[in-house]
Amino acid sequence: MDGLIQLLYSVPVLGLLFQFVGYVIEIVPRIAPIILQNATPIALAALCGVMCERSGVVNIGIEGIMIAAAFVGWYVGVLVQPALGGDPSAFFGVTPALLVALGAALLAGMLISLLHAWLSITVRADQIISGTIINIAAFGLTGYLNTLISTTSPNGAGAFTRFRPPPEIADIPVVGWIAEMLLRQGPIAMSLIVIVIVFQVLLFRSRWGLRTRAVGEHPRAAETVGIDVIWVRYRNVVLAGALAALAGAYLSMEGTNSFQQGMTAGRGFIGLAAMIVGRWTPVGALGAALLFASARALGDSISFARPPGELGTLLGQLPGQFFDALPYLVTIIVLAGLIGRSIPPAADGQPYEREKAAA
Amino acid sequence: MTSDVQVTQAPALEMRGITKRYPGVLANAGISLDVRPGEIHALLGENGAGKTTLMNILYGLARPDAGEILVDGTPVEITSPHDAIAHRISMVHQHFMLVPVLSVSDNILLGEEPMAGPIFLDRARAHRRIRELGKTFGWEIDPDQRVESLSVGWQQRVEILKALYRNARILVLDEPTAVLTPQETKEIFAVLRRLRAEGYAIIFISHKLHEVLEIADRITVIRRGKVVGSRTPAATNEEDLAEMMVGREVNLTADRGTSHPGEVILRVEQVRVKDDRRSEVVQGVDLEVRSGEILGIAGVAGNGQDELVEAIVGLRRPSSGRIELAGRDVTHAGPRQRHRLGVGFVPADRHRFGLVLSFPLTDNFILTDYYEPPYARGIIRNEAAIDARARRGIRDYDVRTPSATVTTGTLSGGNQQKLIVAREFDGEQRLLVLDQPTRGLDVGSIEFIHGQTIAKRDAGTAILLVSAELDEVLELSDRIAVIYRGQIVAVRDGRTADKNEIGILMATGGSGASGSPSSPAA
Numbered sequence: 001m002d003g004l005i006q007l008l009y010s011v012p013v014l015g016l017l018f019q020f021v022g023y024v025i026e027i028v029p030r031i032a033p034i035i036l037q038n039a040t041p042i043a044l045a046a047l048c049g050v051m052c053e054r055s056g057v058v059n060i061g062i063e064g065i066m067i068a069a070a071f072v073g074w075y076v077g078v079l080v081q082p083a084l085g086g087d088p089s090a091f092f093g094v095t096p097a098l099l100v101a102l103g104a105a106l107l108a109g110m111l112i113s114l115l116h117a118w119l120s121i122t123v124r125a126d127q128i129i130s131g132t133i134i135n136i137a138a139f140g141l142t143g144y145l146n147t148l149i150s151t152t153s154p155n156g157a158g159a160f161t162r163f164r165p166p167p168e169i170a171d172i173p174v175v176g177w178i179a180e181m182l183l184r185q186g187p188i189a190m191s192l193i194v195i196v197i198v199f200q201v202l203l204f205r206s207r208w209g210l211r212t213r214a215v216g217e218h219p220r221a222a223e224t225v226g227i228d229v230i231w232v233r234y235r236n237v238v239l240a241g242a243l244a245a246l247a248g249a250y251l252s253m254e255g256t257n258s259f260q261q262g263m264t265a266g267r268g269f270i271g272l273a274a275m276i277v278g279r280w281t282p283v284g285a286l287g288a289a290l291l292f293a294s295a296r297a298l299g300d301s302i303s304f305a306r307p308p309g310e311l312g313t314l315l316g317q318l319p320g321q322f323f324d325a326l327p328y329l330v331t332i333i334v335l336a337g338l339i340g341r342s343i344p345p346a347a348d349g350q351p352y353e354r355e356k357a358a359a
Numbered sequence: 360m361t362s363d364v365q366v367t368q369a370p371a372l373e374m375r376g377i378t379k380r381y382p383g384v385l386a387n388a389g390i391s392l393d394v395r396p397g398e399i400h401a402l403l404g405e406n407g408a409g410k411t412t413l414m415n416i417l418y419g420l421a422r423p424d425a426g427e428i429l430v431d432g433t434p435v436e437i438t439s440p441h442d443a444i445a446h447r448i449s450m451v452h453q454h455f456m457l458v459p460v461l462s463v464s465d466n467i468l469l470g471e472e473p474m475a476g477p478i479f480l481d482r483a484r485a486h487r488r489i490r491e492l493g494k495t496f497g498w499e500i501d502p503d504q505r506v507e508s509l510s511v512g513w514q515q516r517v518e519i520l521k522a523l524y525r526n527a528r529i530l531v532l533d534e535p536t537a538v539l540t541p542q543e544t545k546e547i548f549a550v551l552r553r554l555r556a557e558g559y560a561i562i563f564i565s566h567k568l569h570e571v572l573e574i575a576d577r578i579t580v581i582r583r584g585k586v587v588g589s590r591t592p593a594a595t596n597e598e599d600l601a602e603m604m605v606g607r608e609v610n611l612t613a614d615r616g617t618s619h620p621g622e623v624i625l626r627v628e629q630v631r632v633k634d635d636r637r638s639e640v641v642q643g644v645d646l647e648v649r650s651g652e653i654l655g656i657a658g659v660a661g662n663g664q665d666e667l668v669e670a671i672v673g674l675r676r677p678s679s680g681r682i683e684l685a686g687r688d689v690t691h692a693g694p695r696q697r698h699r700l701g702v703g704f705v706p707a708d709r710h711r712f713g714l715v716l717s718f719p720l721t722d723n724f725i726l727t728d729y730y731e732p733p734y735a736r737g738i739i740r741n742e743a744a745i746d747a748r749a750r751r752g753i754r755d756y757d758v759r760t761p762s763a764t765v766t767t768g769t770l771s772g773g774n775q776q777k778l779i780v781a782r783e784f785d786g787e788q789r790l791l792v793l794d795q796p797t798r799g800l801d802v803g804s805i806e807f808i809h810g811q812t813i814a815k816r817d818a819g820t821a822i823l824l825v826s827a828e829l830d831e832v833l834e835l836s837d838r839i840a841v842i843y844r845g846q847i848v849a850v851r852d853g854r855t856a857d858k859n860e861i862g863i864l865m866a867t868g869g870s871g872a873s874g875s876p877s878s879p880a881a
Contacts, residue, residue: 205479207472214458214469221456224418225470225521226441346459354420 045271061134063268069248073105077157109245449527655836
């Protein structure tokens with residue numbers, strides 16, 4: 001067996017491919033949970049985009065909502081921890097302070113989304129500008145407040161902890177790796193899968209989903225059958241804010257236990273790309289986010305521990321930045337390859353005016 | 360016809376003194392209208408007369424400034440379509456209110472969703488109900504089919520099913536025949552007669568006089584937001600109705616006279632064109648248009664006309680074939696080159712092509728020639744020449760506007776179209792391509808544009824006329840070519856063509872090659 005592998009590895013050029021496959025098989029058990037962790041904030045951001053745009057509102061302020069929610073969640077945790085106290089419980093390390101902080105983060109995200117909804121739906125402002133304002137304001141404010149607060153260097157409220165499945169699971173090929181990916185996670189990453197499935201089913205099988213899609217495609221038709229277009233859009237945009245906020249909360253309360261300036265690092269925008277690649281469906285968005293996250297985990301893995309042999313020598317000659325850029329390169333290639341066939345909801349980004357009677 | 364019992368019934372719907380003012384326009388000035396169960400009441404009027412506003416008020420899409428609405432004699436408040444539906448009022452809009460990417464059943468049940476539990480739709484129940492409703496008209500409906508894959512005629516049936524699904528009793532149809540072939544029109548009329556017999560109260564909005572005379576029990580004409588009068592079909596005729604609509608005598612049929620075709624100006628040879636989705640929608644078209652002749656292209660919308668026209672004026676590159684203009688190969692020439700060779704173009708969608716609505720009239724008049732003297736002196740605009748050009752166009756083509764410098768978007772559709780016609784018809788054209796030149800226009804504007812078209816032909820211009828209005832093609836064309844699925848399936852003489860035959864050719868492409876292909880011989 002080993003002899004055969006060595007033989008395959010030594011084939012010129014094609015051998016590099018075999019070596020690469022061998023390397024991937026070797027590292028997958030280790031990076032499987034990391035892939036879902038990388039994908040979680042991106043996928044949640046993408047779901048926020050899907051929920052907004054399916055109802056016809058473009059939201060490029062997702063990044064801003066995420067950073068604001070990340071900050072609010074972390075800082076509320078800091079504030080309430082002394083009062084509520086308590087040690088991390090066995091259940092994902094949940095403390096009362098963490099729950100309050102999570103609730104505050106979600107509320108903050110929904111409030112900012114409400115602002116975006118008001119600007120884009122009621123005021124009928126340019127939705128790109130509204131989203132840009134939210135991004136700039138959120139980054140500026142959180143950065144400024146963080147600088148003020150960090151001088152007093154308070155202790156955080158901690159973070160959600162991960163479930164630990166028995167380590168033997170990772171030894172089972174494929175099934176074990178998937179189980180490892182799904183189970184070695186904190187509560188937010190684990191709930192992502194549930195959220196995606198529920199969202200997907202509701203979008204295509206429930207009254208809410210049907211009305212959402214109708215409003216995003218042809219709001220006037222929806223209005224003529226008695227649907228309140230404005231209300232549907234408000235509801236979706238505000239609910240979507242909670243999804244983006246969950247993405248932010250993941251960053252400061254599950255992925256880490258602290259807030260850093262600019263810690264979203266473009267994940268909100270990558271989420272928008274994932275939404276497009278996933279053709280505005282929750283499952284597609286998750287798939288795209290997983291693809292991006294896999295590229296990132298692979299790139300990280302290569303820069304930390306170069307594969308042995310010929311392949312490793314070759315990769316070693318590439319600059320380290322190449323591996324940092326890998327996920328973005330993958331995104332660009334997939335976007336360029338698929339975007340022509342990915343059609344947005346017909347009324348996406350168009351404000352709806354009720355009394356603008358057809359001429 | 361309706362029986363006496365029904366006639367004496369109280370109106371199912373009554374609108375009293377409806378008044379609606381938009382900034383600068385009195386759209387409805389005290390309009391009263393009623394309709395009884397088992398009656399088809401036609402509402403006739405030019406574009407901008409206030410028909411659509413009145414119906415939007417009835418359907419809760421606009422609020423009246425004054426007046427009241429009574430259903431079965433009881434005053435009701437209708438502030439949204441939701442209220443209208445609750446009073447069992449349903450509307451089939453001129454531009455169908457269907458979501459193209461959704462299935463037939465999703466479109467029908469939208470807003471009145473049958474539920475299985477608190478969250479999920481009960482699509483199976485809706486499917487059964489839709490199939491049953493369809494069967495009462497003998498329609499085989501596939502509830503799972505996407506609406507965008509249906510023909511216009513079937514989309515309209517879906518709209519009617521939508522109304523019946525909601526248990527409507529009062530049915531409003533806004534220009535229902537505007538996009539239909541004559542056969543489809545006959546079918547929809549049969550459906551309407553049947554609904555009338557079943558006691559539905561129907562308001563039928565149209566500006567087609569002969570249709571109104573054919574289907575209606577009563578006709579009410581409105582002009583400039585006011586009711587001009589009501590007639591029964593027996594007590595009136597087309598001329599009378601046209602005069603009521605327009606407020607003056609109208610020449611209903613353009614006098615096309617005789618044509619004197621000269622040399623071939625436009626020659627299209629085996630042209631194939633792909634649409635935006637890369638499917639070949641023009642599949643080898645051959646055409647010739649001679650100077651002093653009008654060639655009409657008849658066809659149901661979406662059979663490749665748009666792409667063919669775009670290929671002829673240079674907006675779309677044919678994938679193969681050859682286009683000649685006065686003997687010169689222009690297959691690969693751009694729109695400006697063709698324009699300079701004497702091609703005038705009146706596009707179908709004047710909001711997307713042909714006009715910049717946010718520009719003043721003056722700039723739109725020179726949109727095709729702005730870079731040339733006298734409108735340009737080097738890189739500087741010659742405002743005096745531009746202004747003179749606009750004034751001349753406004754005068755000669757009767758464009759109704761407060762001034763030459765107002766924003767073009769503020770003009771009515773008819774006057775916008777006259778602006779384009781004024782620009783494209785002016786000068787020495789070899790070829791005029793008219794794509795739906797009178798779509799959505801009122802009788803007066805249509806009369807004017809038709810007159811101008813015939814005058815250009817008599818002056819020796821070759822004219823290619825594309826229209827979804829078969830009546831228009833029949834009225835103006837010297838020759839008629841029928842396009843079906845990207846191919847010219849027949850050419851007929853314009854003066855002797857049979858409307859029914861053309862209609863069938865439009866809908867079916869004719870019988871095609873006779874007989875089915877037998878198994879190939881060795």
